[in-house]
Structure formats: C-alpha cells, structure tokens
Amino acid sequence: MRPQEVRGLWLGLLGVAIFALTLPMTRLAVGTPDAPQMSGVFIALGRAVVAAALSALFLLASRAPLPDRKDWPALAITSAGVVFGFPLLTSIAMRNVQAVHASVIVGVLPLATAAVGAWLHRQRPSAGFWTCAALGSALVVAFALLKGGGLALHPADLLLLAGMVCAAIGYAWGAQLSQRMRAEHVICWALVIALPLTLPLAWFTLPRTPMPPAAWWAFAYVAVFSMWLGFFAWYRGLALGGTVRVSQVQLVQPFLSMMFAVPLLGETLDGVTLAFALAVIATVFIGKRMPVRPQTSQEPA
Structure with missing residues (x-):
C-alpha cells in the first residue's frame, strides 16, 4: 500500500472517531422525552451556523478560490445531505431513541455510501453486493421492530434510516468534489452556502430557557467537531486513500458510538444489540468485498 493510501486510512479513521461521538453528544444535548433539553431542529441548524462561521x-x-461553476450543483447536493438532511433527521430522532440503539442503524451507512458512490461513478455492483445490502437493511429493520416491541417501525427509526441515506449522498458527492478541490474547502463551502437558511432558522429555534452546561x-x-473538523479528516482521507478503501473504516463507528454512549449517558449494551450490530457489520464487510465493475459505454448511465 502506498504511503498516501496509508495516510488516507489514518485520516479516515480519525474522522470516523470524531463522528462516533455525534449520536451520544446529540442525545446529551436534546435530552429525553421525560427531560427534554434543546430542540433537535436547533441542534441541527445551530451547529451548522457555528461551523459556517468557522468555515x-x-x-x-486560506485564500480559497470560488468553486468552479460546474461544482456548485454538487456542493448543493453535499450541503443538502450533510448540513441539512443527516443533522436534522438524526437530531430529531435522538430524543426518542438511545444512542446505543441508534448506533445499530448507523451500521448500514458504509454500504449505503458504497451504493451511492457506485451509482455516482457509474459502476455496476454485483448481485452479491446487492444481496449483502438487502440483508444488512433487513437486519436493521428487524432490530428496530424487535426493540420497538411491535409490527411497525418507530418514527424515530424511520428518521434515522432516512438520515443514513442523506449522509451517504453527502459523503459520496463530497468525496467526488475532494478530487478537484481541497477537501477542507468542500465542507466549508457546503456550510457557507447553507447559511442564508440555517442562520434565521437557528435564531428562530434558539432555546428561550436556560439550558444546563452539559x-x-x-x-x-457537534458544531465544531462533528459538523466541521471531522469532515476535514474524513474528506481528506477519502481523497488520499480512495473512497472504496477508506470508507471501510466506517465499520468501527457503531462500536465506537456504543463505547462512548455507555459512560457518557449511562446506557447499557445488551447481548441482542451487540449481536445485531456484529451481524450488520458482517454484511457490510462481505459486501465491500463483492465485485463492482465499471459500466460499459454501451450501457445507459
């Protein structure tokens, strides 16, 4: 492996370690249904405003040049995925689910990112890849149903699953932009262009009562690290080591999130949750090894 790829893997791992604290910290900020703190909407939009100011x-x-005209649509898609979609959906959901529970849902993110990346780069995943993707998704749904104690998914689980789709889209487009722009500038521009929407909405949802220091x-x-510095390492790692290779380090994110949630929030990690997490990660690990072929010029995009 080339030194550049090794560096990319280490930067990717650093980004994942930073992201792994996002769900526990979000849970700490929004509170629980019995003891609510900040609103999920303020957490999502307020953190984007702080990160946009830093950006x-x-x-x-850094005297960053304006992005090329051809890059603005991709920046808008990246912003929609990682500035609006993922933060809003997960922040709203986290008041109603424990961080350990949500970590299992996050287990499908590497496979979702790979699927979006394959479509974006016009690649053809094999039947084995899609089988693993379907099995991983089925495991996540089964876990949510089992923990929900019913035959219908809890609305919070649906929000988390939708958030994973948004994150996968934002990761894939952001990684593509990082091949042409400085990786740090990708997330910075994605945050800045969202500021006309995030600033007034964050002000409108600002807590009107005192909040605890925690x-x-x-x-x-989540504002400084999850929304900003984590992407510096993550997009740089994807650019240096390659999206397919570096995205595999996301496999450790659910376990890191669980490890952080137990001491931070006093949550418990039971055998069923751990078993489902391991099963989901196994499908992702196997799916990553399935062939993904380039699309031929005769085939439709």
Whole structure:
C-alpha cells in the first residue's frame, strides 16, 4: 500500500472517531422525552451556523478560490445531505431513541455510501453486493421492530434510516468534489452556502430557557467537531486513500458510538444489540468485498 493510501486510512479513521461521538453528544444535548433539553431542529441548524462561521474564517485565511461553476450543483447536493438532511433527521430522532440503539442503524451507512458512490461513478455492483445490502437493511429493520416491541417501525427509526441515506449522498458527492478541490474547502463551502437558511432558522429555534452546561458542551462538540473538523479528516482521507478503501473504516463507528454512549449517558449494551450490530457489520464487510465493475459505454448511465 502506498504511503498516501496509508495516510488516507489514518485520516479516515480519525474522522470516523470524531463522528462516533455525534449520536451520544446529540442525545446529551436534546435530552429525553421525560427531560427534554434543546430542540433537535436547533441542534441541527445551530451547529451548522457555528461551523459556517468557522468555515468563512478558514476560507478567508486560506485564500480559497470560488468553486468552479460546474461544482456548485454538487456542493448543493453535499450541503443538502450533510448540513441539512443527516443533522436534522438524526437530531430529531435522538430524543426518542438511545444512542446505543441508534448506533445499530448507523451500521448500514458504509454500504449505503458504497451504493451511492457506485451509482455516482457509474459502476455496476454485483448481485452479491446487492444481496449483502438487502440483508444488512433487513437486519436493521428487524432490530428496530424487535426493540420497538411491535409490527411497525418507530418514527424515530424511520428518521434515522432516512438520515443514513442523506449522509451517504453527502459523503459520496463530497468525496467526488475532494478530487478537484481541497477537501477542507468542500465542507466549508457546503456550510457557507447553507447559511442564508440555517442562520434565521437557528435564531428562530434558539432555546428561550436556560439550558444546563452539559447540553451546551454537547452542542459545542457537534458544531465544531462533528459538523466541521471531522469532515476535514474524513474528506481528506477519502481523497488520499480512495473512497472504496477508506470508507471501510466506517465499520468501527457503531462500536465506537456504543463505547462512548455507555459512560457518557449511562446506557447499557445488551447481548441482542451487540449481536445485531456484529451481524450488520458482517454484511457490510462481505459486501465491500463483492465485485463492482465499471459500466460499459454501451450501457445507459
């Protein structure tokens, strides 16, 4: 493996370690149904505003050029996925599910990212790849039904699954942009272009009552690290090591999230949750090894 690829893997792992704290910190900031703290909408949009302010300073300090006209649509899609979609959906959901529970849902993210990336780069995943994708998704749904105690998915689980789709889209388009732009500039521009929407909405949903310091510390983490610095490492790692190779380090994210949730939130990790997490990760690991062929020029895009 080339030194550049090794560096990409380590940067990717750093990004994943930072992202792994996102769900526990979000849970700490939004509270529980019995003891609510900040609203999920404020957590999602407020953290984007803080990160956008830091991004504007960074873009000025690094004398970043304006993105090419052809890159604006991809930046808009990246922003929709990782600035709006994923943060909003997961922040709203986290008041109603424990971080350990949500970590199992996150287990499908590597496979979802690979699927979106394959479509974006006009590749043809094998039948084995799609079989693993379907099995992993079925395991996640089965876990949500089992833990929900009914025959219908809890609305929070549906929000988490939709959030995984948004994250996969934002990761895939952001990784593609990182081949043409500085990886750090990708997330910065995605945040800055969203500011006309995030700033007024965050102000409108700003907490009007005092919040405990722990909630504000958790908010600060997701704003500075989850929404900003984590993407510096993540997109740089994808650019250096390749999306397919580096995205595999996401396999450790559910387990890191669980490890952080137990001491931070006092949650428990039972055998059923761990078994489902291992099964989902196994499908992702096997699916990553299934062949993905380039699409021929005769085939439709």
